[in-house]
Amino acid sequence: MNGIKSELGRMEAINKNRKEYYSDKIEAIKNEIIRSESFLAKNQYESTIKDIELCSKQIFKHNLCIRYQAKNEREFSTDSHKNEFEKFSASFPVILSTCDSIMECISNEQIFDYVVVDESSMASLVPGIFSLAKAKNIIIVGDDKQLPSIQIDKKKINELSTIPSEYDYFENNLLTSLIGVYGEKLPSTMLKEHYRCHPMIINFCNKQYYNDELVIMTENKGIKNPLVRIKTSEGNHMKFDQDAKIFNQREIDTFLSTEFTEKVPEIKGIESLGFVSPYRRQVDIAEEQVRAKYEQAIVDTVHKFQGRECDAIIFSTVLDQKGVNRLGFVDSSCLLNVAVSRAKKILVLNTSEEVFMNNDKDIAALIRYIKYYGEHSIVYQSKVHSIFDLLQQEFSAELEKKLSKIKKKHSKYNSENLTRLLIDEILKEPEFKHLSYQPEYEIRLLAKDLSILSDEQIKYVTNGASLDFIFFNKMDKEPIAAIEVDGHKFHKYDRQKLKDSCKKDIINTLGIKFETLSTNGSGEEDKIRAFLKSTLIQNAEGEK
Numbered sequence: 373m374n375g376i377k378s379e380l381g382r383m384e385a386i387n388k389n390r391k392e393y394y395s396d397k398i399e400a401i402k403n404e405i406i407r408s409e410s411f412l413a414k415n416q417y418e419s420t421i422k423d424i425e426l427c428s429k430q431i432f433k434h435n436l437c438i439r440y441q442a443k444n445e446r447e448f449s450t451d452s453h454k455n456e457f458e459k460f461s462a463s464f465p466v467i468l469s470t471c472d473s474i475m476e477c478i479s480n481e482q483i484f485d486y487v488v489v490d491e492s493s494m495a496s497l498v499p500g501i502f503s504l505a506k507a508k509n510i511i512i513v514g515d516d517k518q519l520p521s522i523q524i525d526k527k528k529i530n531e532l533s534t535i536p537s538e539y540d541y542f543e544n545n546l547l548t549s550l551i552g553v554y555g556e557k558l559p560s561t562m563l564k565e566h567y568r569c570h571p572m573i574i575n576f577c578n579k580q581y582y583n584d585e586l587v588i589m590t591e592n593k594g595i596k597n598p599l600v601r602i603k604t605s606e607g608n609h610m611k612f613d614q615d616a617k618i619f620n621q622r623e624i625d626t627f628l629s630t631e632f633t634e635k636v637p638e639i640k641g642i643e644s645l646g647f648v649s650p651y652r653r654q655v656d657i658a659e660e661q662v663r664a665k666y667e668q669a670i671v672d673t674v675h676k677f678q679g680r681e682c683d684a685i686i687f688s689t690v691l692d693q694k695g696v697n698r699l700g701f702v703d704s705s706c707l708l709n710v711a712v713s714r715a716k717k718i719l720v721l722n723t724s725e726e727v728f729m730n731n732d733k734d735i736a737a738l739i740r741y742i743k744y745y746g747e748h749s750i751v752y753q754s755k756v757h758s759i760f761d762l763l764q765q766e767f768s769a770e771l772e773k774k775l776s777k778i779k780k781k782h783s784k785y786n787s788e789n790l791t792r793l794l795i796d797e798i799l800k801e802p803e804f805k806h807l808s809y810q811p812e813y814e815i816r817l818l819a820k821d822l823s824i825l826s827d828e829q830i831k832y833v834t835n836g837a838s839l840d841f842i843f844f845n846k847m848d849k850e851p852i853a854a855i856e857v858d859g860h861k862f863h864k865y866d867r868q869k870l871k872d873s874c875k876k877d878i879i880n881t882l883g884i885k886f887e888t889l890s891t892n893g894s895g896e897e898d899k900i901r902a903f904l905k906s907t908l909i910q911n912a913e914g915e916k
Contacts, residue, residue, distance in 0.1 A: 500546030
């Protein structure tokens with residue numbers, strides 16, 4: 373007993389000392405902040421910086437005046453930059469060019485005093501060499517912790533190559549090659565001051581990639597929650613298109629949902645928004661949808677976004693457990709560093725948590741960072757779901773339970789059986805009580821006058837084409853609406869897309885409203901209800 377008391381006493385003493393230590397440490401830091409703020413206020417730091425900026429501008433404008441005040445006319449031809457370079461450069465001392473085009477900006481005999489290559493990590497070696505060939509002095513500006521240029525498949529060529537690694541075209545960009553060749557002999561300066569991102573956003577990059585060496589010059593004000601994480605609904609939502617390219621419609625739907633905007637109201641006040649993803653197919657699918665809600669949005673891959681910025685960045689990772697073999701591409705230091713540091717005010721990480729936490733690399737670190745700084749972040753658990761989520765293997769038991777409610781399945785496709793259950797529930801509502809429906813209804817029973825259809829459409833109808841669901845008025849049995857369920861795996865192929873388009877055109881010609889539900893989508897209950905409501909309103913107006 374005495375031993376237990378002794379151990380308890382020891383722990384109490386340790387806890388007391390720990391508490392006192394941290395209290396003293398917090399107080400010391402607060403005092404240091406007060407001293408620093410007092411020093412800056414006393415020395416008028418803000419006004420001094422503004423004075424320096426003003427003086428710099430005045431000196432710059434003065435020199436421009438001296439250079440150009442006596443030059444009233446400047447007559448040059450399209451070849452003057454080559455044939456009259458000295459005269460041309462006296463008027464235009466700074467020339468902007470890409471690495472690829474720099475050889476055309478000056479004659480073969482001339483070279484520039486200085487060439488500055490910006491974003492040099494994106495400059496591949498061959499055009500990069502053009503810049504070296506035209507420079508007395510060269511300044512390489514870049515970050516080897518950001519993305520290199522995208523290279524073609526290198527395996528075959530490398531098997532035949534014996535060149536030194538620092539000259540390897542496939543492994544290097546201009547920046548890394550020069551570092552490899554010259555090593556410590558290459559003068560290097562780190563540009564530590566950071567002026568773009570909200571402090572809480574760039575602080576992640578500072579800790580994760582820059583060893584806390586950045587001096588963050590932005591202020592922690594204006595935005596209450598600069599860090600946002602979207603947790604998509606349970607399940608694996610990554611899909612493969614017909615060409616094996618991948619995308620994730622659920623991540624798009626979740627970001628565009630009304631619930632997300634309500635949870636993150638600050639997103640409505642931003643001036644510029646970027647939706648970025650590692651995958652081109654995700655960008656192509658998201659572009660029209662995102663711009664429908666955010667008209668000025670920029671939608672592009674992370675690679676294409678390097679060097680750009682937006683007030684808010686939504687980073688859609690796409691991957692779920694089916695994409696484990698692709699983690700090396702997405703969960704990389706360079707890609708995440710670029711994606712995060714594009715955001716000036718708000719960073720939204722839109723991702724499936726499990727696959728990245730299991731990988732335990734950069735994106736897992738960002739997830740932990742957002743969680744740790746909870747007072748500056750929002751974690752939004754999405755309510756966006758789909759009845760077709762039950763088709764995923766992990767929900768097989770729940771699917772079986774759901775389908776047991778159907779006495780007799782009308783379709784071999786469970787996607788249609790699930791839709792039927794949902795329609796049954798919706799039609800129980802009072803506003804739809806005068807509607808009935810029929811599954812698997814042949815279109816030729818609707819097309820009484822085939823003359824209004826084209827030859828191709830007639831052939832399609834007479835071959836037994838049917839609608840998944842047709843809706844009637846109970847009283848007069850008049851067909852008013854139709855719903856089709858498109859299974860993504862089947863309907864993604866071009867041949868089937870042509871058939872789908874033909875069916876839609878026929879139904880529209882017959883004057884029946886038409887709606888499609890994709891098994892890759894979400895919110896089917898709201899879509900069906902809204903579709904039936906709009907149909908009833910349209911019919912009522914037509915009867916007036």
